[in-house]
Amino acid sequence: MAALLVDEDPETANLHALSAARRAGRVAVVRETAAITAYRTGDFATALRELRTYRRISGRNDQLPMMVDCERGLGRPERALELGRSVDRAALETPVQVELAIAMSGARLDLGNPTAALGELEIPQLDPSTAYSWSPALYSAYAATLEELGRQDEADEWWARVDRAAAALEEAADDNAWETVDVVEEEVEGHDEHGAGGIDDTEQLGDDTDERDDADQLGGDTAELDDPDDELGEIDDDNPRDVEGSAAD
Incomplete structure (x- = not known):
């Protein structure tokens, strides 16, 4: 859903990404998606935090x-x-x-x-x-x-x-x-x-x-051509919804 919505409605796309992060916050692509959607909304601080987390998890x-x-x-x-x-x-x-x-x-x-x-x-x-x-x-x-x-x-x-x-x-x-x-x-x-x-x-x-x-x-x-840090919140594995912010269900 984040991928489908990011161009036309990045704010809602970001909510879907945050919802995914509540469920699978230790999966690299989830944190990457949260970063990209935050970037598209102009929230560069959150995007940078999430990118650092993605980088740490993935090693990429x-x-x-x-x-x-x-x-x-x-x-x-x-x-x-x-x-x-x-x-x-x-x-x-x-x-x-x-x-x-x-x-x-x-x-x-x-x-x-x-x-x-x-x-x-x-x-x-x-x-x-x-x-x-x-x-x-x-x-x-x-x-x-x-x-x-x-x-x-x-x-x-x-x-x-x-x-x-x-x-x-x-x-x-x-x-x-x-x-x-x-x-x-x-x-x-x-x-x-x-x-x-x-x-x-x-x-x-x-x-x-x-x-x-x-x-x-x-x-x-x-x-x-011919030419001339993990700032979304520490994900509690026992309580995966313990994260600040709202998200789409």
């Missing part, structure tokens, strides 16, 4: 980008950068590396340093020749940062690449192939406004953190 760092973003949401960009640097990025899965780069870039922008923000995004995955599932968000963040630096002509080129990457991925999805797709690059006379890429958390709400499909993992989809 796949939600590190969201943790960094929560620190940003709490007005602590320096702590966000410190957290992002606390893990060896090479040990993270590629989609997580990309999301972390975007979150770290945002923290640099929060500190008024767009040059450093651009540097955070200049990673090997910033490849204009091939579209992966993470490419539109990464290209968008890069374009927006170029605009911050007053480099509008370059920004326009990357905004155009956002559109081409999204179109190529959509075509691959329509073909049910998820294989490389050749796309003819065309002159784009105009483009829609785009914001910097954020954390795409909707698809992460699932039944199992370790057994998600390729779309949920934000990886594996490519298309060729």
Whole structure:
């Protein structure tokens, strides 16, 4: 229910997640879902607490980008950068590396340093020749940062690449192939406004953190482009409902 409702009604989705936490508060995906739904409601403090608990239970760092973003949401960009640097990025899965780069870039922008923000995004995955599932968000963040630096002509080129990457991925999805797709690059006379890429958390709400499909993992989809602490409450196993807050039954 949290996954079904998180886009249209994140507050109710969060109530379902809290209800699940009352029943299975020591299950990693439950605490992860509570974190994601809290994040979607803008409750960054609760989201960060739940993400720390999820990380402790699961031993995974796949939600590190969201943790960094929560620190940003709490007005602590320096702590966000410190957290992002606390893990060896090479040990993270590629989609997580990309999301972390975007979150770290945002923290640099929060500190008024767009040059450093651009540097955070200049990673090997910033490849204009091939579209992966993470490419539109990464290209968008890069374009927006170029605009911050007053480099509008370059920004326009990357905004155009956002559109081409999204179109190529959509075509691959329509073909049910998820294989490389050749796309003819065309002159784009105009483009829609785009914001910097954020954390795409909707698809992460699932039944199992370790057994998600390729779309949920934000990886594996490519298309060729021709281009010039446990703060929910200590869960009492004998009294699993002893948790503050209300939740959907």
